[in-house]
Amino acid sequence: MSKLKRAVCAVATFGALMASGAAHAELKAFYTFEDSLNDLSGNGYTGSSANGAGYAAGHEGQALDLDDALNQYVSVSGLDINPSSMPAITFGAWVNAGAESAVRGVLSHDDGGFDRTIDIDFRGTSTGWSAFLGNGVVHGAPVTTGAWTFIALRHDQATGALSFNVDGVQLDVAGVTFGEGYGDFFIGRNPCCDAPFDGRIDNVFVYDEFLSDERLSEIRLGGASAIAPVPEPQTWLMFGIGALLLAGVARRRCAILRTC
Incomplete structure (x- = not known):
């Protein structure tokens, strides 16, 4: 030769x-809301605005601006976060709540079965940033209105491991399995229960892996630049x-x- x-x-x-090695974890969807609902992951999951959802100053640049009184939200057709599609997942965002109330969906595909969801909820120990567990709700931290907060949910259907992170404070729950919800992804609303969010949401990300603590910390501290797809x-x-x-x-x- x-x-x-x-x-x-x-x-x-x-x-x-x-x-x-690089194919192990994939960024499935990423939205910075710089005056558009384009998916910056390259996978083409462009969002659709409902009821006039707009933009305002964000955690970085622009953010999605939602008014719950108008039931504003964004839906992403075909972004399927069901365990059958993504057995392991990490998803989250930076969120600035304009109001706190009983139930307000942030990121969800719930069809009524306590499916993979991050929200503001009262059904944990108290009202605050919360996550669904497949059969109930876990409370993560109180909501401070008008302040940007990093929230992320990691789950592995095979092991039952779930981790809910609020501004770097982590809550781990074992033995969590989810049923199937909707095959679309919703930003600013729980689709099952007409529970819209009021405030701003920025830098929404979805990975098809249970990211490590170190990688999630990089994202929390680095923002969009730590998420944006670049050559490994x-x-x-x-x-x-x-x-x-x-x-x-x-x-x-x-x-x-x-x-x-």
Whole structure:
């Protein structure tokens, strides 16, 4: 086998190895609400505004601005967060509540079965940022109206592990399994119960993996730049090694042929 062929094979091998590692966790959807409902993950899950949902100053740049009196929210057709579609999941956002009341949906696909949802709820120990458990509600932290708050829910259907994070404070619950809810994703509303959110929501993200504590902390501290899809470090390494291999072969070929 020629040196050039060996180099190409080496690059291909590195590419396959790196791609297999990078494919483990995928950003399925990401919304920064910079005057649009475009999905920045590249997967094409563009949101649809209901009842005139608009934009206002956000945690970073612009945010989705919702008025509960007008039942404003965003629906994302085809973004399926059911356990059958995403056995493991991490989803969350930065949220600024304009009002606190009994039940206000933030991120949900609930059809009435306490499906994967983050909301403001009174059915935990007290009213506040809450998450559903498949058969009930867990309270995470009180709501401070007018303040930006990071909230995220992680769940693994296979292990039953659930973790609810509010501004870096984590609540872990074991043995949680969910049934099937709607096959669409809702921002600013629980679709089962007509419970709209009042306030602003920014940088909504959905991953198809139970992210590590360290990765979730990076997102909480780094904001949109820590979420935005960029080439993985191992991808740059792959290209660098490939370039060096090919450059070495080219130099040896030039030296032999004296044509460069």
